[in-house]
Amino acid sequence: MKRRLFLKNAAGTGLVIGTRLPEFCSDLALAGPPPKLSHVEARYYRKLPDREIICDLCPRKCRLGDKERGYCGVRENIGGTYYTLVYGRPCSVNLDPIEKKPFFHFLPGTTTLSVATAGCNLNCKFCQNWEISQFRPEQVENFDLPPEQVAVQAEKNRCSAVAYTYTEPIIFFEYMYDSALEVRKKKIRNLVVTAGYVNQDPLNDLLEVVDAVKVDLKAFSEDFYKEYVRGELKPVLETIKTVAKSRAWLEIVYLVIPTLNDKPEEIRQTARWVKNEVGDHVPVHFSRFQPMYLLKNLPPTPVSTLELAREIALEEGLKFVYVGNVPGHEGENTFCPACGRKIIGRFGYRIENMDIVEGKCRYCGHPVPGVWS
């Protein structure tokens, strides 16, 4: 097939993937009509009389009648059995630097295979992937990428990890879980980029198969979660605590949105909570908001606000606090908490120097928490 014609066909199904593109895509059946939605039985639900079910995946606990879908739009009750419609049907597959997720203490400078399906169990007014998160799977262009192929593509593209990301990966739990098992077989890591709005049982099961979790803590107030995210803060905090207790690596991102969650007091509360509940070693990223989706008319976060947030968190005793989305900023670098030297120099997604040897500061030998190899 000619390259151009190939790409055209690929566009029809929504996938063009890989640095060695033609080889990569030849593995997948791209030409022809888009694949149908999957009908794989979902996990974490209870059957009720009259073909009703209750979904136990996330705190919404959707109670659904026959032919109804959960809030996430990707799980449907068909005749009293609950199905996931996006198993093996991602709509977005990309290669990203791990720093973009961001993970700063997990295999720096490596590449991840990012996988996402349509749907989300939240509705953030500032979502940067609203075209997939706020749509149902039949409204987007999906392609056929079963779990074993996720692992194959990650290996072929020399990825250090597969990241389940962009939308809320909890809603494609079964696909993520099974992919993670396949990916592990190839000795590749699994990363979850989540808002943390999940119940404890599925979370604990997931933590058995993934290596790192980045939680988006969107604010430190229930009001914010209720109004701008359509969720709740409490379960997210529980998620963070559970991840911190597990063997998976944890990082936290706090997207600072002007006027909405940028008050110094709220930042201080967040930092205190992180220190007291999960530990001062957990990296916290204060990221710059760029006008997106329904908040397109808000200004971006001033860099000075991010600097203030970082200062407050350091004051509160957190050891690894970063400024996100501001390439070249001093706050992108990792400093040794003992000797204060720059031990990882970053410029955007690029690692400029890496002075951690066997998990310790090259200069003073102080252990630096993270996954470095």
Added chain:
Amino acid sequence: MQVLRPSSSRRLELKASTPPFLLGFMATSFQVYLLREFSAQFYGNELNYGFVLAAWLLWGGLGSLLAGRRSRRTSPATLALIYTVIQILLFGGFLFLRFSRHLLGLLPGEAVGMTPALGYSLFLSLLVNFPLGVCFVVNARLLGGDSSRVYFLESLGATLAGVGVHFVLIPYFSNWTGLGLVTLVSGLAAVLSLKPKRPALPVAATILVAGLFTAADVHTQKLAWRPLNLVRAVDTRFGKVQIFRTDGQVTCAANGLPVFSYPDPASAEETVHFAMVQRPEMRKVLLIGGSAGGAAAEILKYPLTEVECIELDPVMIETALEYLPAEARKALENPRVKLVFDDGRRYIKKAIPGYDAVMVSLPEPATAQVNRFYTLEFFMEVKRILAEGGVFSLTVASAENYISPDLGRFLAGLNRTLSLVFSEVEAVPGSNNVFLASDEPLSIDPLFIAGKLETSGVKNVFVNREMLPARLNPLRTEYLKAKLDRDDLPVNRDFTPVGYFFHSIWWAAQFKGPEAGLLRFFAGQPRGRILDLPLLLFALLLIPFAAARRNRPSAYLVPVAVLGITSIVVEMSVIMIFQASFGYLYGRISLLLGLFMAGLSAGSFIAIKSRSNLGRRLPAVQALKILLLIFILSALDRPLAEFLPFTFLFLEGALCGYLFVAANRTFQKSADHPGAAYAVDLLGSFFGVLIASSIIIPLWGVPALTIRLIWLNLICLAFILVSFRTKTA
């Protein structure tokens, strides 16, 4: 019923003529300001403009229609009271609009969908233009039922308002102060001419409303935008400019949409550097928009480059510069920067070829006005002034990780339009897509771009060796390329501005309402179903009227409905033609609108003064209207002399004014409903706006629509010939 009769005394005649004159003056002034405030409050895209205008016409028409049956007993005092009530409602309505986000439960800065915009436009127009529609009938009753005379005086008032508001008030006063002045003048004139028994109340109300408009403007804006820190708001000729300060960062917004934030190196860098590295030396660059946001400063990083920055609104730039830090101002004062205030399209038409790069950094093509910079004709004009191998670039919002079918259609349409003009087109993926076009090879290889930047000694934060490999990963570039590679989409042209329609679909998809589905439905319809079927139905509908032995009175209103549709569509089309040919020139666009109203006044005046049987002249006037449409159609595909659009609109206005009076007089011989013709005129315009501006013009273009208008008017002519000459009422 008390009737104001014009007497031999000039003073009395003036007094009797003043209230209908004021009606036109107020209606037009209020409409202009409503559109300006509405677009500053809601997202100013073409569909929303259409909603406001359509809602305005709808309620005006309904007010006139319903009042005709109920207003037989009236007096000047009643009219004075209604005028006063309208002014109070006006202030309430504008206050309601200003705090709309709070009432809708939206954040300041949160985008608003079409449904709330439609709801708001319907509600505000109901508050203000419904009673104004009622006033038309009340005025007619006070003039002994002579609605033609009211129509003439009303259009005369509208002409004065059009000229006065655009040339005197808007350039010198804020929207609210302007409204205060309009309400003060019209309120006092109403009291003086109508002489109510207790004048104190309307006078007090007028002064109060005028005072509130003037005094509350700044304070209410600051309050409405809280918690954002609004430090300055200026109403310029082109819209509302607002400056927000968040910590040390300055954001400049035009009509509620951020134009730029400073500092924001990401936007400025991507606007400039992808294009700048394409050729070994870029000596002469033209930058349309974006100069104050940092793009000019980025170009200055290349030591040999001189840049001409074209900005439309001098007040916006001057206001923004007052708040920007010294380094931003310094860039624009650099001797290598030439800042010109002009319409970019107009500037390019006159420019001498030889530019190494032309860059467009404008808001999204969501309106016909901005869409002019994304059309085939514009790209051809750019190509004319580019030096050999010169590079053109433009930036549009996109999505980083997934291109939806709606976004893909917009982007692919743009790509196709560019590809028809330039042999090489490349697109940079990301949350904004940078399109590059040239007739010589282009490269978006990250190593090539990074190498070139380093050779030139240019240091960037976002467009550099560190960031580019992720953004320009082959996975992402090839994915975007595959999405853009479509040849089944219509080309975005000046007179078929389909780009803004596709953009509107993508925009509407953000809101979980029915809007996007409705727009997608129209986009998928064959031309005949939307354009030809209604014409056929219209012709079939007229058959029973034509076949009847005696004319029903409503038959005489058919030409008025047709003129309502035709006049508004011609008005919109001619403005679009003018903007494409001569640029967005505030004064001349205002003059165009004023001339249409003047034409209406002149035409209706001639008809009123005519002693002959106006009904007999209807076919000739209708035929002239068709001739004018044919003339406009023939002017679409050739260079236009600048006087022609002015002539078109004046003649269209004059023919419509004459035809209205002729048809209305004939109608009134058989029916006592002074508001019916006016209502039908407005309702016809309502359909014209709703269907033409929102759907037909962008999807099928001005030429196709003009041809259908000719057919519509031909059907109407045939109907006039059959019904009006051979039968009696």
